[in-house]
Amino acid sequence: MSEETFIYLYNKLRPVMERQDTSFRKCVPLKKRVAIALWKLATGSEYRTVGHLFGVSITTVCRCVQEFTAAAETLLVPEQIRYPDQEKFEEMAAYIENRWGLPQCVGAIDGSHIPILAPQEYHCDYFNRKGWHSIVLQGVVDGKGLFWNVFAGLPGSLHDARVLRLSTLWELASRGNHFPAYTTGNIGGVNVAYYILGDSAYPLQNWLLKPFTDTGRLTVEQQIYNKKICRARVVVENAFGRLKGRWRCLMKRNDSDVTIVKSMILTCCALHNLCESHGEDYDDDWDAPAAAEPVVPVAQGVEEEGRDVREGLMRYFNC
Structure with a gap:
């Protein structure tokens, strides 16, 4: 997903997902929460791995995914x-x-x-x-x-x-x-x-x-x-x-x-339309095998490249 499409998605979901800081703690920046949800949907990595990559707790990752899919069902799915x-x-x-x-x-x-x-x-x-x-x-x-x-x-x-x-x-x-x-x-x-x-x-x-x-x-x-x-x-x-x-x-x-999985499916369908209509690049190597058996979620390869990716993410989100 290009930065242009990411910003479009960020602005689209902002009215529902935006949070304000309190006197007790600062909320996770909205761009970072959107990125966490997109990373989870795009890779299928475990919550623990995603949390380690973005420097947040497992609970935060879970909450980001649920809030993102709920917001997408409200604003993105009807549009796409x-x-x-x-x-x-x-x-x-x-x-x-x-x-x-x-x-x-x-x-x-x-x-x-x-x-x-x-x-x-x-x-x-x-x-x-x-x-x-x-x-x-x-x-x-x-x-x-x-x-x-x-x-x-x-x-x-x-x-x-x-x-x-x-x-x-x-x-x-x-x-x-x-x-x-x-x-x-x-x-x-x-x-x-x-x-x-x-x-x-x-x-x-x-x-x-x-x-x-x-x-x-x-x-x-x-x-x-x-x-x-x-x-x-x-x-x-x-x-x-x-x-x-x-x-x-x-x-x-x-x-x-099951209800959350259904929300994730609808969100992914809307994101598919968004990426296709925006002309996002697609690598044919990503194609899902026609009769592929499901596999247990693992983050193969993520740990090895985790350091470089995390440093880049932290620079981008200033966290």
Whole structure:
């Protein structure tokens, strides 16, 4: 994240996160608290390691992360993950049609498992088919890989189709209140409204298209359709890869409460949109493996470079 984007984020969250000194003690500077939270989300390091790096207690690190994610949910998430208006829908549809040749398509949907420690209550519900505990993140992205609808927090044992039916997206779209139904395009003599793309796990709807099931007897037209769908759907898979690659706390077992993990997920999705829209550099080496198993949070390599990093941080934050 560049300094320009950091300052933008700092000013955005300042009205909620700013604290005043008291006669008993001085508060941790706001820039430093934002940096602590970003470091935790970006590295997934243990609270102890982050506290040692920034020269604060474990409690302070925990409080900074919670305050940052709460402020981001209030101010940043509504700004960065917004329901598109009519003009935005037209823009998204035009972009996808120009790139993949799919008219009236406004995005793609998929789900991703975020690893957590087993909760004390109903822990079996969070045990997913991959063999570990998680909560599900459902995301809808546009052709540029920016999230415009997210839904997180349900147990990892639920199927993607079940998560969709429990989300607000399903409720609104089923009622015809989500996509502008009055805007239609003519495809092969058929009037088609806006729609999104999903994989075979999702139910077929007039606003959600999926590939034909490969029975070995698909026609040439059906095979071409499946190829076009799969090419376009890659955008949501890439978005999840870049999301987890930049905010690696989503790749490690999170030891926080489920409600806090949900807040961290939504915050990371908003930060993903912020960094992508601001043109922040992304190293392909950060990409999350497609089928990576979650790992226990460790700060490998942080201790070795801790001295240099800490000295630079202390000079920057004057602490």
